[in-house]
Amino acid sequence: MVVANIEVSETPLMLYALRRADDALILGHRLSEWCGHAPMLEEDMALSNIALDLIGQARELYSYAARAEGGDNDEDKLAYLRDVRQYRNLLLVEQPNGDFAQTLVRQFFYSAFADLYWRAMMSSRDATLAAIAAKSEKESAYHLRHASEWLIRLGDGTDESHARAQAAIDHLWAFTGEMFAVDDGERALIHAGIAVDPGPLRGRWLQTLSDVAREATLILPQNDWMQQGGRTGRHSEHLGHLLSELQSMQRTFPGLTW
Amino acid sequence: MYTQALNTAEADDRGLEDAAKAAQFQARIDAEERIEPNDWMPGAYRKTLTRQISQHAHSEIVGMLPEGNWITRAPTLRRKAALLAKVQDECGHGLYLYAAAETLGSSREELVDAMLAGKAKYSSIFNYPTLTWADIGTIGWLVDGAAIMNQIPLCRCSYGPYARAMIRVCKEESFHQRQGYEIMLTLCRGSDEQKAMAQDALNRWWWPVLMMFGPPDATSQHSDTSTKWKIKRFSNDELRQKFVDATVPQAQYLGLTIPDPGMTQDADGHWRYSEIDWTEFKQVLAGNGPCNRDRMAARRKAHAEGAWVREAAAAYAAKRAQRQTAQAAE
Numbered sequence: 001m002v003v004a005n006i007e008v009s010e011t012p013l014m015l016y017a018l019r020r021a022d023d024a025l026i027l028g029h030r031l032s033e034w035c036g037h038a039p040m041l042e043e044d045m046a047l048s049n050i051a052l053d054l055i056g057q058a059r060e061l062y063s064y065a066a067r068a069e070g071g072d073n074d075e076d077k078l079a080y081l082r083d084v085r086q087y088r089n090l091l092l093v094e095q096p097n098g099d100f101a102q103t104l105v106r107q108f109f110y111s112a113f114a115d116l117y118w119r120a121m122m123s124s125r126d127a128t129l130a131a132i133a134a135k136s137e138k139e140s141a142y143h144l145r146h147a148s149e150w151l152i153r154l155g156d157g158t159d160e161s162h163a164r165a166q167a168a169i170d171h172l173w174a175f176t177g178e179m180f181a182v183d184d185g186e187r188a189l190i191h192a193g194i195a196v197d198p199g200p201l202r203g204r205w206l207q208t209l210s211d212v213a214r215e216a217t218l219i220l221p222q223n224d225w226m227q228q229g230g231r232t233g234r235h236s237e238h239l240g241h242l243l244s245e246l247q248s249m250q251r252t253f254p255g256l257t258w
Numbered sequence: 259m260y261t262q263a264l265n266t267a268e269a270d271d272r273g274l275e276d277a278a279k280a281a282q283f284q285a286r287i288d289a290e291e292r293i294e295p296n297d298w299m300p301g302a303y304r305k306t307l308t309r310q311i312s313q314h315a316h317s318e319i320v321g322m323l324p325e326g327n328w329i330t331r332a333p334t335l336r337r338k339a340a341l342l343a344k345v346q347d348e349c350g351h352g353l354y355l356y357a358a359a360e361t362l363g364s365s366r367e368e369l370v371d372a373m374l375a376g377k378a379k380y381s382s383i384f385n386y387p388t389l390t391w392a393d394i395g396t397i398g399w400l401v402d403g404a405a406i407m408n409q410i411p412l413c414r415c416s417y418g419p420y421a422r423a424m425i426r427v428c429k430e431e432s433f434h435q436r437q438g439y440e441i442m443l444t445l446c447r448g449s450d451e452q453k454a455m456a457q458d459a460l461n462r463w464w465w466p467v468l469m470m471f472g473p474p475d476a477t478s479q480h481s482d483t484s485t486k487w488k489i490k491r492f493s494n495d496e497l498r499q500k501f502v503d504a505t506v507p508q509a510q511y512l513g514l515t516i517p518d519p520g521m522t523q524d525a526d527g528h529w530r531y532s533e534i535d536w537t538e539f540k541q542v543l544a545g546n547g548p549c550n551r552d553r554m555a556a557r558r559k560a561h562a563e564g565a566w567v568r569e570a571a572a573a574y575a576a577k578r579a580q581r582q583t584a585q586a587a588e
Contacts, residue, residue, distance in 0.1 A: 025335075029330060032329045032330060032338075032342050033329075033330060035322065035326050035329055035342060035345050035346065035349075036322040036323050036326035036345065036349075036556070036560070037326075037556065037559070037560040038560065038564065039560070039563070039564025039565075039567035039568060040564060040567070040568060041319070041349055041352060041353050041356075042353075043564075043567075044322070044346070044349045045346060045349050045350060045353070048342055048343075048345070048346040048349070049346065051342060052339055052342055052343055052346070055335060055338060055339045055342070056339065058335065059335050059336075059339070062335075075335055076334045076335055079335055080333075080334075099563070100564070100567045152574070153570055153571050153574040154567070154570050154574075156574055156577065157569070157570025157571065157573045157574040158566070158569055158570050158573045160566050160569075160570070161566055161567070161569070161570030161573075164566070245330050245331055246330060246331070248331050249331055249332070249333035249391060250333060253333075253449075253451065253452075256448055256449055256451075256452060257444060257448055258333035258334050258337055258391070258441075258444060258445075258448075
C-alpha cells in the first residue's frame with residue numbers, strides 16, 4: 001500500500017521551524033532506540049528523558065511550522081508523511097547510535113550548540129519561537145551537562161573508553177559544520193530579528209568543546225572539511241531506514257486515528 | 259509493574275532463631291507494624307522478600323522490552339512520547355525495587371547477575387510478543403491492570419521499603435492502565451481494521467494475563483507463610499477473580515469479546531472463567547515461551563555491551579577520588 005507524501009509549502013518561516021523540529025525529532029528518535037538496551041538502568045532513564053524533551057520540542061515546532069504554513073498539515077502529517085528528501089534535519093542527528101561513545105559525542109556536539117542557539121532565540125521577535133526557546137534552553141542545558149560529564153568519564157576512564165570516545169569524535173566531527181550554515185531565506189529572518197544567526201555562536205561552541213575535551217584528555221580534529229546537505233534534503237543513507245520504521249504505521253494504515 | 263505469584267516463601271526457620279526474637283517479630287507483624295531494614299527479622303523472611311522484590315524488579319526491566327519494541331513505531335508523536343515515558347517509568351520502578359531489595363543485604367549487581375544467569379525469575383507475561391500496536395493498548399489495560407490488582411495489597415506489605423515503593427509504583431501503574439484502556443477505546447471506535455486489531459490482541463493476551471496471578475490455590479505451596487508474615491494478603495485465585503470481575507465490564511464497554519466462550523456470571527455477580535491451561539504456564543516458566551530466549555538475549559547483550567562503559571565510569575571515579583585525596587594531602 002502506498003500513502004502519498006504530503007506537500008509542504010516551505011515559506012522561510014515554515015522551513016525555519018521545520019528544520020529545528022526535524023533535528024529534535026530525529027535525535028529524539030535515535031535516543032529512544034536505547035530504551036531498554038542502555039549500559040546501565042540510570043542511562044535507560046537519562047537517555048529516555050532527553051529523548052522525551054526532544055520529542056516535546058519537535059511537537060511544538062511542528063505545530064508552529066504547520067500554523068506558519070497555514071494549510072492542512074499538522075505535527076503528525078509533518079512527521080509521518082514526508083519522505084527522506086523532504087526532511088530538513090542536520091546530518092549529525094540522523095547518524096546511527098553506534099556505541100555509547102558515539103551516541104554521547106553526537107549528543108555533546110548537538111547540545112553544546114543547541115544550548116547556545118535556544119538561549120539566543122529567547123530574544124526572538126516571534127513570541128512563540130521565544131517561548132519554545134525558553135523551554136528548550138532549560139532542557140538543553142541539562143542535556144549538555146549530561147553529555148559533558150559522560151565524555152569526561154569516557155575520555156579519562158579506561159584505555160578502551162578513551163579510544164572509543166576519540167574515535168566517535170573523529171567520526172562525527174565532519175557533521176558539525178552544518179549547524180552554523182545559513183541560507184538566504186534564513187538570512188532574511190535573521191535580519192528581521194526572528195531567527196538566530198548561528199555564525200557568531202561558533203566561537204563559544206568551540207570553547208565548550210575545547211574545555212570538555214581537555215578535561216576528558218581527548219583531541220578535537222583539525223580538519224575543517226564539513227559535510228552538508230541535511231538542510232536541503234540530501235541526507236545520509238541512514239535516514240531512510242529510520243523513517244521507514246518511524247512512519248510504518250501511518251504508511252500502512254492511512255488516515256486513521258490512533 | 260508486574261509481580262507474579264511465583265514467589266513461594268522460604269520454609270519457616272524460626273526454630274533455628276532466637277525464639278523470643280521470633281515471637282516479638284511475629285507480634286509486630288500481627289499488630290500491623292512495618293518491619294524496617296535494621297530491624298531483626300527471621301532469615302527466611304529476608305530470603306523470601308529478597309527473592310520476591312528482586313523478581314519484581316527483574317520483571318520491570320524485562321518488561322521494558324515488549325513495549326520498547328513499539329517506541330520507534332508508535333503511530334503518532336503523542337503516542338510515541340507517552341509510550342516512551344511509560345517504559346521509562348518501568349525502568350524507574352525497577353530501580354526503586356532493586357534499591358528496596360538492597361536494603362535486605364544483596365547488591366543490585368548480584369541480583370542482576372542471578373537474572374542474567376537464568377537463576378532468577380521474572381514475570382512470565384513478558385515472554386509473549388507484541389505484534390501490533392493494539393498489543394501496547396492491551397498491555398496497559400490488562401497487564402498493568404493485573405499488576406495493580408497484585409500490587410495494591412503489597413502497599414500494606416509488612417516490609418516497609420517494599421510497601422512504600424509499591425505506593426508510588428501503583429500510582430504510576432494506574433495511570434498506565436488508563437492510558438492503555440484509552441488506546442483500546444480509540445481502536446474500538448476506529449475502523450473495522452482497528453477493531454479487529456484490538457480483538458486479536460485481547461485474544462492473544464487474555465489467558466497469559468490470567469496466568470500472571472500464579473498457580474491455582476489448590477496447588478500453591480507455602481503461601482501460608484507469606485500470609486502469616488503479611489507479605490501476601492490475598493490468594494492467587496482471589497486476586498484473579500477480582501481482576502476478571504473488574505475486566506469483563508470494561509471489555510463489554512469496548513465492544514470486545516473475552517476469548518472464553520464458557521464464561522458465565524454466577525448468582526453473586528462473579529464472572530466464572532474456564533479452566534486455565536497450566537501446561538502453557540509451566541512451559542513458559544520453564545523457558546519455552548515464545549520470547550524467553552529473545553528477552554534474555556536482549557538483556558545479556560545490553561549488559562555485555564555496556565560493560566566497558568561501566569568500567570570507564572568506575573575507573574574515572576577511582577582516579578578522581580585519588581586526585582582529591584592527593585589534593586587534600588598537599
